[in-house]
Amino acid sequence: MTSTLVVGAGSAGCVLAARLSADPAHTVRVLEAGPVWASAVEMPAHLLDPGHLPVGPDSGVVWRYPGNIVRGKLIGGSGAINGSYFVRPTAADFAAWSAAADSARWSFDAVLPLLAELESDRDFGSAPGHGARGPIPVQRTADPAPVSREFADRCAALGFAEIADLNAVPASSTAGGDPGRPPDTGAGRPASLGADGFGRVPLAVAGGRRAGPALTHLYSALTRPNLDVTGGTTVTRLLLRGSRVIGAEWARGRERGTTFADRVIVCAGAIESAALLIRSGIGPESQLRSLGIPVVLPAPVGAWCTDHPEIGIEYRGPVPESTTVALEYVLELDDLELRPYTPMFTPGLRRLGVALMSPEATGELTLGSADPAVPARIDQGYLRSARDRDRLRAGIDVAAQVLGLPLGTVDDTWLRTYLGTSQHLSGTCRMGPVGDPRAVVDECGRVHGIEGLTVADLSVVPVPLHRGPQAAVVLLAALIADLYAV
Ligand SMILES: Cc1cc2nc3c(=O)[nH]c(=O)nc-3n(C[C@H](O)[C@H](O)[C@H](O)COP(=O)(O)OP(=O)(O)OC[C@H]3O[C@@H](n4cnc5c(N)ncnc54)[C@H](O)[C@@H]3O)c2cc1C
CATH class of the missing domain: 3.50.50.60 (FAD/NAD(P)-binding domain)
Structure with a gap:
């Protein structure tokens, strides 16, 4: 024992x-x-x-x-x-993880059977690399809230491709590319970004x-x-x-x-x-x-x-009648994720999050006291890197197009004002x-x-x-x- x-x-x-x-x-x-x-x-x-x-x-x-x-x-x-x-x-994340760990244990091909075993995907359970009998119910919203539907419509109108399954297995999982990416239409997107597409978020929910x-x-x-x-x-x-x-x-x-x-x-x-x-x-x-x-x-x-810095762009919008989940769609663009939240975190204001998923700057956690009751100090290092600031600006550019809202000059002060965390440390x-x-x-x-x-x-x-x-x-x-x- x-x-x-x-x-x-x-x-x-x-x-x-x-x-x-x-x-x-x-x-x-x-x-x-x-x-x-x-x-x-x-x-x-x-x-x-x-x-x-x-x-x-x-x-x-x-x-x-x-x-x-x-x-x-x-x-x-x-x-x-x-x-x-x-x-x-x-798949690229697992390739990098596996390289950092110096172990094939964390490669995409090695973990895929376990990913499939863990889930019961109500939409794609029988698709390659998916599971239908695991303990975690996964489904995508069938009836998006108006704010999510408008977001998806705007993304489509701007020429971004729709990704049916964000958890799909890439054609060649050993290639290290992103899974589930259909060919990119490219129309209407900023040339600098190499857009990937938008799709419904796989959610771990069941029976509401x-x-x-x-x-x-x-x-x-x-x-x-x-x-x-x-x-x-x-x-x-x-x-x-x-x-x-x-x-x-x-x-x-x-x-x-x-x-x-x-x-x-x-x-x-x-x-x-x-x-x-x-x-x-x-x-x-x-x-x-x-x-x-x-x-x-x-x-x-x-x-x-490391964490995902997130800029919260708030704008006036109708109060939702009800919300079932906080996030139903995302738009993925290289290392950026745009998140149209369904609840209002500030009364009267809708929020579109622009998150940088692969920041160059890293952070540090330290203790200021040996007393367990004193919280740790976390310096996220957000915005320390010029490249990270530029990537966030690029994401905000796209957000402005999606929302049809001019956001003015996005300088470093602007970034700092609207900066938040994705809570993904x-x-x-x-x-x-x-x-x-x-x-x-x-x-x-x-x-x-x-x-x-x-x-x-x-x-x-x-x-x-x-x-x-x-x-x-x-x-x-x-x-x-x-x-x-x-
Ligand atoms: C508000 C919020 C929203 C998020 N939304 C999403 C999302 O939608 N999708 C997503 O992918 N990620 C999301 N995340 C991130 C994700 O939920 C977490 O990163 C993940 O759950 C962390 O798992 P963990 O096991 O590492 O830690 P945790 O799930 O945080 O578990 C740590 C546990 O240890 C306990 N604990 C800590 N210290 C002690 C101690 N000294 N003694 C005994 N017990 C202790 C804590 O009470 C806690 O129960 C979100 C995070 C937050 C905070």
């Missing part, structure tokens, strides 16, 4: 704990900082409504960080509060409910005698004996305790996983010393991270081979230099992904769980 302690029941933690505990030779103990309801039917209905992102000032289920960054703090993690967009990374990993994976496994999930419990520090992890210390209200295990898999998300490692003495040496944390292992935790515990000075974990998520310790969440992704990260993190957790099956 191997005992595994999983830190965090978020997107990755739910999938990983469910897959590991399917084997009775494992005992799996999960500690989650946020609430864990005993069954899915007990989850508050508003948390399951995919048209509502429960991240506002009154939300009791988020972690908050400077820079308007939020993360889910509940069973299901960020996957339980997100926009339900479930789009696979591109957000189908996050708690619902698709963890709740159905909770009756297993070898799986225990405890909520309201924050892991404050990993316990190490020499260079081996032996468990973790935790806090639950005023209670303090320790849990021992043969191995620990950290799934606390790109921010809290890195913070936990640093608090435990695994991190940049100078930072550890300045925080007064004994150095267990110098490692570049938090030294590299990754890479704080980067994957890479021994000898890679930026790498924290190996191709299987094992922390270099520490026995028994694995990180399995968005922290380990070593390259910017051209799509939102939810499909990637689910895949990653499933793949790592399978590697650790006894």
